[in-house]
Structures are given as structure tokens and as C-alpha cells.
Amino acid sequence: MKFVDWLKQKLNTFVSPQSHGQLNRRGCRHDYHQRKRWQGRNSEPVEDVDDGKVDIQSESVASDSESDDLLQQQKPAPVEVEPIPKIQSRVTFFYLDEDDNPIKEPDILIGNSGERFSIQLPSFDRYYLSAIEDFSTYFEDDDQEVTLRYALKDGLPVLVYFLDIDTGKVLHHVRILSDKLGKPYDVHAEDIPDYRVINNTGQTYGYFDDRTHGIIFYYRRINWQTVQPVEYYVRLKSDHDVFDEPSGKVLKTGLPANVIAKIFARIDTTDNQSWLNIGGFEWIQNDHLEPSDPPTNHLIPPITKTSRNPVMLFGTINFVAGQQIDVFDEPYGTTIGALEDGSRVSIKARIVDDQGLIWYELADQSIIFSEYVRIDE
DSSP: HHOOOOOHHHHHHHTTTTOHHHHHHHHHHHHHHHHHHHHTTOSSSSOOOOOOEOHHHHHHHHHHHHHHHHHHHHHHOOOOOOOOOOOOOEEEEEEEOSSOEEEEEEEEEEEETBBBOOOOOOSSSSSSEEEEEEEOOOOOOEEEEEEEEEOBBOOEEEEEEEEEEETTTTEEEEEEEEEBBOOOOOOOOOOOHHHHHHHHEEEEEOOOOOSEEEEEEOOOTTTEEEEEEEEEEEEESSOOOOOOOOOOBBOOBOTTTTEEEEEEEEEEETOOEEEEEEETEEESOOEEEEEEOOOOOOOOSSOOOOEEEEEEEEEEEOOTTTOEEEEEEETTTOOEEEEEEOOOEEEEEEEETTTEEEEEEESSOOOGGGGEEEEEE
């Protein structure tokens, strides 16, 4: 039994789970159970002596269990790892205008480093976003600053017109002023040769805003002293030349004596001349005539010759913003209505008179001077 005790001691002190002997023992467990079934229920240990070797099955199993317990005792305990603390930082959004002035209180976001963030950028009625500096979408270890720069929007334009108050003639091209919202404007009349300013409408100074402003400067000939709208009839006592304006160009066709004409306006000039308007752009001198009652027949035959060519055109009235322009029953005829600036018109005929002026006949038979219509391209 000394040999058996010595063998048990050796088996109990062998603990390596990777040893060849332990692997052999585990591989032999199947044979052990087979032999146990052959021997019946005898629980006594069986000694097999073969070539000087002793097989002690029960002791071998016991030593195997003890070895497993020893392995469990020798396993190191798990090490508890301290969690890494998260770093918090902030992102500050600044909203500045073109002069580095704040237009809104800054927005501040706080979060952990590495986390993603999102922000809804504000919108402003008077400004648009022009640049972003140092933009980011993640929190970093250090605080961040994001600058959003905004520029003022453009205000609606200021339109400046220069008109002959007596004829409605445009004396100068339209001036269009524009600038940023809130910027000031100050408008002055243009110097136009042979004319003087007598009146104006619209505010000549102010600030650009979200409205279109119209300013009209009205001019009158320097040598026109008085201008009076009138309505009466005269009979010509002699032949009269017809002019395109007072002291202007003589038209090809004049008026014979004894013709009764209707007068629409009278102009007295600084050189002691007097002129009478007989319709449209036709004028006669106020001499060699006398007042008359209205005639019962046609007053005056057409002064100028015209040619009419059918067309199919479309256009827009281009006069003065918010103002109306007269339309006539015929070239140089009587006013029968008015059209507002910006109105759409349909043109069915182009009329050219022997003075080289162009008129348009509209769809409703009315006539308008071509200078005040912008034809569609």
C-alpha cells in the first residue's frame, strides 16, 4: 500500500490542465465506465496488475476532481476598471452684421466631447446669411465659437421721373436708385436745358425699405409764363400755320381761314406771345381769330396725313409708376380715357403720321402715343 499512497500523492500534486497525463485521464473515462458496467455494482476498487502497472480507477477520478477544485482556487479575481470621465464642452454661436454688431443674443450648446449636435439657424427679415466661420457639428475637448455673419438685404428701388407738366413728355431717362434696407436716399432734380422745375410729387428723401418709391419732377419751358386749360371755340380770320408745340416746328398741313376750331389750352410766353392748343400736339398762334359758337358740322379736317398698318402686338404701358397716361380717339384727337402705368395692352394697328410720329391703335379702338408703350420682345 505504500506504493499506492505514493501514487495518490503524485496524482494530487499535478494540477496543470494542459498536462499530458490529465488529458489521458479524461480520455480514459469512457473505458472506466465500461469496465464498471462489466463488474456490476461493486464499489470496491479493482486492482489490475499487468506488467508491474497498477490501475486505480476510483482514486484517479477523485484526484481529477481535486485538481479541478485547485484550478478554480488559483484563478485570478477580475480587476475592476475605473470608468473614464466624460469631458464636457460648449459651442457658442454668434450672430453679427457686416460691421461686427450683434443682431441677436448668442446661442450656447453644452455636451460631451465627441457627441454630435445640431442647431436650427435663425432667419431675419432684414438680413441674409453671408458667411459662417469655424462651423462644427461635434463637441470637442475645448470650447468652440462659431460666427455667423449676416448682410442687409437690398431695399426696393426709388424711381425718379422728369416730365414736362404741360405735354407729359419725358425729358430725361428714369433714374433708379437702390441700396441696402435702412440706408438713406436724397434725390434732387436734374438740370434740363430750356426747362425749369415747377413742382414735384413723392418724398425726395427717406430710407430704402420694402416699398417701391416714385418721385416725379415736373418741368415747364423757361419761356412759358402761364399755362391755362381752357375750352372754347374760335373762328380763324386768316390762314394759320400749325406747330408741334409753341414756338416749335411747323407741320406740313395748316388751317385755312373761316375754320372753327376748339381750343383746349392757352400758353403765354415771356416774349409776349400767346399760343392755343387745338388738340394733341398741335398749336396755333393766338392772333387773327375771334370767339365763336360751336359749329353744327365737323370742325376741322385732319391736319396731318396718316398711314395705318394692321399688326398683332402686345405691350405694357411704360409711363410713371402709379400714374396714368391719356389715350385718344385718333392721333392728335380728343382724350377719351387713360391707362395706368404697367397696364397690359393689345395692339392691332401701327399708325405713322406725316410728321414721323408713331401711334398705336389698341384693341378697344383707342389711340396712344408709341413713346409710352414697351412692346414685348
